Amino acid sequence: MADITMYEARFVPQETDGDAAPQERIVRVADRDLSGGAVYYDEGTHKGWLKCRFCDAAVHHVKGHDMVAGHTDMKGASTHFRTNPGQEHSTSCGWERLKVERALRRQYGYESSSYDPDKGYRIHLNVNLADYFYNKRRLYGRDAVRRIVCHDDRLPDMEPVSVRSVDDIVTRLAGLNPDRLKKSLVVHNGFALPWQDFFVRYMRGAPDNAAGAHGRFLKLHERLKTSRAVPCLMEFNMASGAKKPAPAMIESKPVLMGRDDYNRTHYLVPRAYIDGDRAAFHEKLKHGGDRHLVLGFARTAISEQKDRVLHYLNISLQNAAQMTSCDIAQIPVKQLKK
């Protein structure tokens, strides 16, 4: 059974003889929001009394290693919950990775330990993002007897990788094979997205005044013409030319799109709105450089002016897990340059 890293667990207190029924709580790691009545993990209260969010497997809290700003410390993944030794998730557990895995095993006889080393990775994004409608065919559904079936025959034999924050993605990238990464699919909330569509990077060395230089931004904007919101990992460049961060928003350098028939210049302007706990984000921004990686759903908004048109790419940040300050050019691997 697959081992997954989880960002939330269930606190199941000891039964007491008293009259009050034990109160279950959802417990989250510290970089998440507390929507739905969740509380942050507290060792004194919760240690030893945690189960999987969706089944009765006993789990425990694992403290991660912080990323040192500017110098990505590749040693550790971020803080998460993990099953106790010998504990397995139930056959109906609700984590997406397990659902996909169960369907693949039944339909294709696939085992996650026997993947094809020539295929890309199946990167499970175990992150709680705002659940936008995303108009693509869902990856899996239910058959006539309510069993989960997978509609995507690219997935069997792909090596699974689980990540639960942007820091995790950065950490894992260093160990992945560049050729396989290019063929990878990112799985989140019922959808599978090619890695190259998911990772919207700011092209280094590309002249800012060259139209079309930042191809992945333009492709993302193109996709937003038919989708209300598109999930992505976006690189923000806040070097000179970008606006200073406002308390509630960071803005990347604009990307030139071209001119229209009215001689107006069109730009893409990536913006991340800090809608969650601002202190956690500002702590990351304070210690980071001028490059950031932002994970979320991009949506467009337009501002038409006399001589120029701004196409905003807006991303809402609810969890500190959705952002890290990191210059990917500093990662000691070649795959990101491709």
Ligand SMILES: [Zn+2]
């Ligand atoms: Zn479970």
